[in-house]
Every structure is written in C-alpha cells, then in structure tokens.
Amino acid sequence: MKRSVILTLVIAVLVSVFLYAFMTRRNSGSVQAAELAKNDTIGSSNASAAEAGKVMLSLDTVTYDQKIQHLVNGDSTGRWPVKSPYPLAGAVLPFKRVVAFYGNLYSKQMGILGELPRAQMLEKLKGEVKQWEAADTTMEVQPALHYIAVTAQGSPGKGGKYRLRMPFHQIDSVLSMAKELDAIVFLDVQVALSTLQDELPLLEKYLAMPNVHLGIDPEFSMKGGQAPGKVIGSFDAADINYASDYLAKLVKENNLPPKILVVHRFTQPMVTNYKQIKTRPEVQLVVHMDGWGEPAKKITTYKMFVAKEPVQFTGFKLFYKNDIRKENSRLMTPADLLRLKPQPVYIQYQ
16 A cells, blocks of 8 residues: 555656646747747837837928928919928928038139138138028028039030039048038039930939039030030920939939939020929929129029029029129128028028
C-alpha cells in the first residue's frame, strides 16, 4: 500500500512538473506574441503619427485667405483675388513678402547682386528687408537673391543661340551668400534663341533644392530669330505652362514645398494668351512688373500689363539707377508700392 501511494505521488509530481513546463513555454510564447502585437501596434501608432504629422503640416487656409485679401488691398475691379487652387503646405506666398536683389556676378551693370562686394550687398539687402518689415508689419519678409543663370548675349556664341550659361560654381556662390541671410534663391533664365525645354533641365539639380525657385524673362525670348536687344521678345502661355509643369514635376518627385515662378513683364505683347496660363498647388506664379522710369510711368505699366491681366500674384521691380535717370524722378518707396491694388508680394531691386 505504501509503495502504491509513493508511486502515485511520484506520478503526480511528474505530471505537475510537465504541466508547469508546458504552461511556462505557452505563457512565454503568449508574452512574445503580445510583444509582437504590441510592436505592431507601436508601428501602427508611428504610422498614424506620421499621417498626423502630414495633417499638421497642411496649409493654414484661414491665414492664407486673410493674406490674399490683404494683398487685394481693396481692389474693386473684380479681377482680384484670382481664383486658383490652394498651394501645398510650405508655400512662401502669400504668407511672406519676398524682397530680392537681382543681378549677375560677372557684371556690375546687370544689377545690385553683382555690382557690390558680397558683404556690402548683403548688408544693403538686410536694410531693404527692414524697411519693408516696418512699412507693413502684418507681412513677414523673405529675403532673396535673384541670379541670372542664363544671360542673353549680343553675339551668337558657340551654339548660335545668343545666350551664355553661367558656370555652376557661380550658382554655388549665390547659394552660399543666400545661406548667410536665410534667403531663398531664384535662377533667372534668358533663353534668347534657345528654349526653356533646352535650358531648364540643365539647372535641375538646383531647381530640385527646396530653397531654389525660377524666373523666366520673355524680353529675351527671341521667337523671331532676332538677336536679343533688337526687339522685345515674348513668351506664350504654353511656354509658361511648360516651366510650371516642369517645376510641378520636381515638387512631386522630391516632396518639396511649392516653387515660385516669376515671369517678367512690362509690355502687353511680352506675354500672350495669359488666360490660358495654368495655376496649380505645386507652383506659385508671379507676374513681375519689370519696367523702369519715374513713378507715374511705372504705376501705369503695372496697372495696364500686370494688374489688368491677372494670373495669380504680382511683383514689382525697382531700379536703383534707371528709375532716377529722369530729372526730378525718384526711387519708389515701400509705402508707394503698398498703395497699389493689388499689392505686389514680390519686390525686386536691380
């Protein structure tokens, strides 16, 4: 009897040990499964957080609309504001007013950017930014350097296209200058007898940078085959749409904030079929009043060829030298430009 009791007890102990080991392994597996499930949940949460981040980076449409109305400045023609899609998040316009210095590093005659030594030029730009900040305290000011990366020439050159492409090390120099002021950069293209289709892809590595934007100049687009400077050139809506399409593609492929596209203009024939110019979330279009002269002449040009044929945003150029050529003329002030209807959101000094 004792032996059977002892045997029963041994069997019971062994069964208990087996069951304990089995349950331990099972529980361990359950813990691992729970951890895996937890990790999956965390991954899911991280994905949700990433999606939430995207939402948080969405456009502030309320402020956008307020800024747009500020720029309309009481215009009563019905032309402004222009109906266009909201931009992607990260848009510069209309949240900031861009104040740019224009020129080329090889020439002291093409604008302030190449006329003054680097440190002096940057200090002068800082001064203009401060003036604009004081003139309109509701608008943050974004400094910019607007560099002519492809210049029209009086001679045909190697390719017979009457244009000269700037070396990349010069563009790199401008990017370095811009970094000192947290400025954005515009690369300006004067195609002459070339085309935007031939010129823009050569600048793609720069245009794919988030802080680099584009300017195109119809004045030097010589569709009739003349040498630049003989007559004023032109771009059609199709040319501008090509540039806009090109930039939009870069924005999508590189997950960039919207690009600004500046189109120079000071006569009506410089831009044809303006109603066919497309606006899109990836690109912000600025038609830029590029004429020089006394204030009354510049205002008339702005009203006739920029404000009267609305696209999306407007710009205004001030020439340090040419605007004061005429006796008793003067350089227009921020206060002068803020009275315009609509107000320009892009200001360029040459």
